[in-house]
Amino acid sequence: MADLTLNHDQILLGDCRDVLPSLPPASVDLIFADPPYNLQLRGDLLRPNMTHVAAVDDAWDSFRDFSAYDAFTRAWLQACQRVLKDNGTMWVIGSYHNIYRVGAILQDLGFWILNDIVWIKRNPMPNFRGVRLTNAHETLIWCAKLPGQKYTFNYHALRHLNDDKQMRSDWEFPLCTGNERLRINGNRVHSTQKPEALLYRVLLASSNVGDVVLDPFFGTGTTGAVAKRLARHYIGIERDPSYVEAARGRIAAIDPPTNIAALEALPSNKRRIPRIPFGNLLEHGLLQAGQQLWFNRDPALVATLLADASLRMADGTRGSIHKLGTMLTGQPSCNGWEHWFFQAADGSLASIDLLRQALRQLSEQAPDADDYSGL
Amino acid sequence: MADLTLNHDQILLGDCRDVLPSLPPASVDLIFADPPYNLQLRGDLLRPNMTHVAAVDDAWDSFRDFSAYDAFTRAWLQACQRVLKDNGTMWVIGSYHNIYRVGAILQDLGFWILNDIVWIKRNPMPNFRGVRLTNAHETLIWCAKLPGQKYTFNYHALRHLNDDKQMRSDWEFPLCTGNERLRINGNRVHSTQKPEALLYRVLLASSNVGDVVLDPFFGTGTTGAVAKRLARHYIGIERDPSYVEAARGRIAAIDPPTNIAALEALPSNKRRIPRIPFGNLLEHGLLQAGQQLWFNRDPALVATLLADASLRMADGTRGSIHKLGTMLTGQPSCNGWEHWFFQAADGSLASIDLLRQALRQLSEQAPDADDYSGL
DNA sequence: GGAGGACGTGAATCACTGC
């Protein structure tokens, strides 16, 4: 995480196809890319009241044809793939004009799609001529660098963010408007500024505090702004100096978070909780060899606990809490922690999982000075 | 409209790549295609309760690699393009596994995308392992045979269908379940039967009474069933005789509409009030991680807000606004929105529900004309 | 008969660690 220290939290001026090769390989944890959409607009569009619709007519969104756009897309995707860590992931946002080409090319390059996500716009521009449906969404593709790799996904953080229900692939946010929209003399600085709320969810989902987030089409720096708010590092690449200037001012004006702990406390992610083998309960004296355990409190399903933490049934069957549980339930697998009970001091049957929790608390609390004996 | 009379309202047995060349060129008004998705599933998947997930493991969804799938896709798309009238349009539905390849290839063939549409599933299957987002949508591409052609789009019909507001590109429907799902001896006949509501909207949008609608992957005939209900003609192509048999029975059981004029009388479809998860307040910067919240304004009941929108009390207790509220009140459930307060700019304690209301207003208001980026 | 709970199920690229 520290091999790129010099470039952290910086904006590099230039075309990402030229700049990316100068970065070390496999050095960034996350990429968010908002490439040109290749809109192919033809002529001006007027509202019913004959006012002019401000279109995306920037030079950077002009390509000769699909094949030119494909070549451009392949080039920046390949350059991104090189700098992404093997366990890193990438997000790309687009509309129907370009997202099918982007998606097919990134699959061809070996990226592995994890989800596609639709950003549902609460307040999209209507279709003024009434000749199509209101174009009310954009698409994000979330992909890993390679198939079969481990990747960061803060499942529980996103679940919390969604009122303790699993986060879905349809995300509803309003457009970037109001105070959040950067303007100079009343004119918007960038024609396609993305809302910070969208980036907040992206970064929370797929990066950790201290990670390096790369945005090869940095624009006015939404990715950098949210990275700073969430205590991630960012690297921005942008070829338009006026966008770079706006982004620098924008990010500098953000107060860095004062309470990093509140950001890090994210995952009640159980995978990070240290695993406690069942045998530890014996080693710590919470259970003793020879003691009896009941399966689902059933008086007929009693096992004897052996010193090696295996269980033995009356008929001689022997195995771990999980293996015996698998046999007893007849299901393909079984988490034994949830099914075995011991006799507590008051005579009632209590779950062995309570003992695991007790042991976790025990091992997490700061030891007394007395416990540092001889170290 | 009448040049294909002999084949109207028929199901042709065979692979559409073989059958389509026998149809006259430029002879159908609309195509709806639900091709194989190329899911590439690996092992078995178990639910948390250890039951088995019924996978799509049909032979028709198996391809050697992307290149084989691309060749298949190009072949059927080309054959469809030939039989489509010059002013006709085509719909293709898919998931992230295949839709990017389909979209890129149809653009390469000269089809002109008019919209992409997301079918938001009200009741999708969850992600049981918690390793990705719930895959809660599928994508439809709606395209014309050629750029610049006139095409059928029943703008007002769809507007009526949507309570007199312009129809958007995000459509919310439940999965095809219950009585609508074809079953034999309790087993579903087809693993991917689409809901009729989806086809209803597609046909209403882009065809007229008496038009010819072609479905090259007819399956169990959802397209034909809806076409009959809406007084359109259909041509189905399907290579599995058991699907064909099921489709014939299904369509035969439908009474043809007696009052064609009544087809204009359309059901209403009110949009639900959008739910706002508490986490949205952080995503939109209305609250910040590290900030403190008070329960019922009680100075003794203070919690710290974490970046994932969970709260942490001084004693380490942690949970959502609702879960902590439940614990603090001791009642079976608790609407956290009514109980938690934040410190407002003037120092007073204000309800977080005010922030929710503010966010609703923010995202409902029409943006400035300038905020539209031509999308 | 109505309320409420149990149960089934849906296009799914669905684990990680240690030996």
Added chain:
DNA sequence: CGCAGTGATTCACGTCCTC
């Protein structure tokens, strides 16, 4: 790298059954 062991993981509906 393969294999075995451990143990983490679900939401909205519709249907059927019980009370």
